Amino acid sequence: MDHKKDIAIIGGGPGGYLAALRAPQLGRKAVLFEEDRVGGTCMNYGCIPTKYLLHQTKILKEVRETKTVVGGAGIGLDWAAVQTGRLAVVDRLVRGIEFLLEKGGVEIVKGRARLEEAGRVAVETPDGPKTYRADAVILATGSRSASLPFLAPNGAEVVTSTEALAFPEVPKSLLVIGAGAIGLEMGSIFKRLGTDVTVLEILPGIIPGSDRETAARLERTLKKQGLRILTQMSIAGADVVPGKVTLKGTCLKNSVPFEYSAERVLLAAGRRPNSEGLAADGMLTLGRGGFVAVNDRLETGIPGVYAIGDLIGGKLLAHKAYHDAIVAVENACGMNRTVDYRALPIAVFTDPEFASVGLTQEEADGKGIKVRAGVFPLQASGRALTMDSLDGMVKVLADGEDRIIGAHIVAPGASEMIHELALAVSRGSTLGEIGGLIHIHPTLSETIGEAALKARNEALHLLN
Numbered sequence: 355m356d357h358k359k360d361i362a363i364i365g366g367g368p369g370g371y372l373a374a375l376r377a378p379q380l381g382r383k384a385v386l387f388e389e390d391r392v393g394g395t396c397m398n399y400g401c402i403p404t405k406y407l408l409h410q411t412k413i414l415k416e417v418r419e420t421k422t423v424v425g426g427a428g429i430g431l432d433w434a435a436v437q438t439g440r441l442a443v444v445d446r447l448v449r450g451i452e453f454l455l456e457k458g459g460v461e462i463v464k465g466r467a468r469l470e471e472a473g474r475v476a477v478e479t480p481d482g483p484k485t486y487r488a489d490a491v492i493l494a495t496g497s498r499s500a501s502l503p504f505l506a507p508n509g510a511e512v513v514t515s516t517e518a519l520a521f522p523e524v525p526k527s528l529l530v531i532g533a534g535a536i537g538l539e540m541g542s543i544f545k546r547l548g549t550d551v552t553v554l555e556i557l558p559g560i561i562p563g564s565d566r567e568t569a570a571r572l573e574r575t576l577k578k579q580g581l582r583i584l585t586q587m588s589i590a591g592a593d594v595v596p597g598k599v600t601l602k603g604t605c606l607k608n609s610v611p612f613e614y615s616a617e618r619v620l621l622a623a624g625r626r627p628n629s630e631g632l633a634a635d636g637m638l639t640l641g642r643g644g645f646v647a648v649n650d651r652l653e654t655g656i657p658g659v660y661a662i663g664d665l666i667g668g669k670l671l672a673h674k675a676y677h678d679a680i681v682a683v684e685n686a687c688g689m690n691r692t693v694d695y696r697a698l699p700i701a702v703f704t705d706p707e708f709a710s711v712g713l714t715q716e717e718a719d720g721k722g723i724k725v726r727a728g729v730f731p732l733q734a735s736g737r738a739l740t741m742d743s744l745d746g747m748v749k750v751l752a753d754g755e756d757r758i759i760g761a762h763i764v765a766p767g768a769s770e771m772i773h774e775l776a777l778a779v780s781r782g783s784t785l786g787e788i789g790g791l792i793h794i795h796p797t798l799s800e801t802i803g804e805a806a807l808k809a810r811n812e813a814l815h816l817l818n
């Protein structure tokens with residue numbers, strides 16, 4: 355016999371669990387299917403554990419590098435204790451989400467689920483198969499690390515970020531394929547632990563798709579920290595033997611062949627959606643790369659079936675999945691919401707951090723917008739000087755009417771600073787409004803106001 359709910363959600367990551375938390379607030383009974391652990395990639399293997407390791411290793415880096423700390427050079431990290439700490443943080447968060455779901459009356463069903471037809475989900479549970487009927491179904495099965503045609507994870511020499519988080523020992527050498535957020539964050543973690551890290555990127559710069567000037571600023575800084583970042587490196591083959599991986603290819607800058615070896619290689623060159631086997635063949639329309647196609651209300655081609663988060667592509671970010679979740683579940687409850695990604699911020703949690711919102715200079719130029727750009731370097735910030743953190747900048751872009759259309763930051767805490775500019779982009783605030791806002795002194799956020807003023811040639815702590 356079919357069980358009956360108002361909303362059935364497949365996948366308990368940020369997209370799925372948030373949809374499940376919102377449903378009871380709207381008076382709906384929800385069931386959440388999860389084959390692994392609630393919290394999904396983000397909480398268990400992504401956002402949270404990486405930030406824990408980044409924080410732990412940053413403490414080490416700061417103690418070692420702060421010139422006034424005596425004896426810092428000899429200090430190390432207890433890797434086993436760090437691993438215990440990582441698991442404790444993740445467990446606490448997962449338990450917190452389970453508690454909230456339980457209090458909301460959400461039924462959590464452990465098992466692999468599949469959309470049988472509109473409004474009907476089958477699930478393989480440890481107690482046997484079950485079927486559920488629901489007025490609406492939300493697909494939120496996320497994504498996984500992509501392999502290369504000649505290189506797949508083997509759990510030893512070739513790993514994804516999931517295995518790298520839990521390396522039993524810190525490797526002596528590591529090759530990272532891909533200089534996006536995951537590659538740079540994982541590369542930074544291991545570089546700080548003493549691993550010889552080489553990042554290979556096929557495109558001309560790091561953080562593909564981001565504002566070139568700002569990304570180049572971060573690239574220079576990371577290289578200064580000893581992270582070997584090589585761009586325009588086209589990898590064509592790999593040799594894997596126990597304890598050693600060799601990557602071979604050609605540098606596109608000069609057509610010279612290359613060969614790099616290390617104990618381990620991390621695949622961080624893109625992700626693939628978990629769309630295979632999610633529904634009967636041909637039921638869902640898949641777009642490029644297998645991502646599920648949806649309209650701007652996040653409805654698939656099947657009425658009453660929505661898809662959200664990494665599964666539908668775009669920016670593969672937890673907070674994008676959160677936004678999608680609210681839009682989809684509210685539409686499932688009869689509202690008429692559409693997604694709006696114009697002010698979706700992104701961050702890379704290196705040191706300094708990178709954060710960005712809205713259009714890049716290249717995108718604005720491509721749209722024919724007459725851009726006014728204001729760049730304020732951290733060298734001119736008193737707060738940055740007190741932190742001995744002068745590598746960075748804030749760049750604010752405005753259109754012909756002085757409305758802020760994009761902003762890009764390299765700075766400690768950039769992921770926190772960017773929200774003022776996300777609000778500016780979403781509200782169409784002007785350079786004058788942000789430049790005139792009273793920022794606390796001395797803070798790095800003052801540089802946001804100064805960058806806005808600089809775009810009008812009115813910066814106060816910098817020559818115009």
Ligand code: FAD
Pocket residue numbers: 364365366367368369370387388389390391392393394395396397399400401402404465466467468494495496497515516536628632662663664665670671672673674675
């Ligand atoms: P997921 O989190 O992938 O959740 C999908 C869930 O569905 C999984 O739990 C899976 O087990 C389950 N599932 C799949 N198929 C089925 C099925 N058939 N039946 C039942 N259950 C199923 N994003 C950020 O915003 N900030 C960060 O700092 C950040 N850091 C990251 C670091 C790393 C190393 C990685 C890998 C990712 C990071 N991300 C970050 C990205 C973020 O994790 C994802 O964007 C986010 O988890 C997507 O959420 P989701 O709900 O769409 O999918």
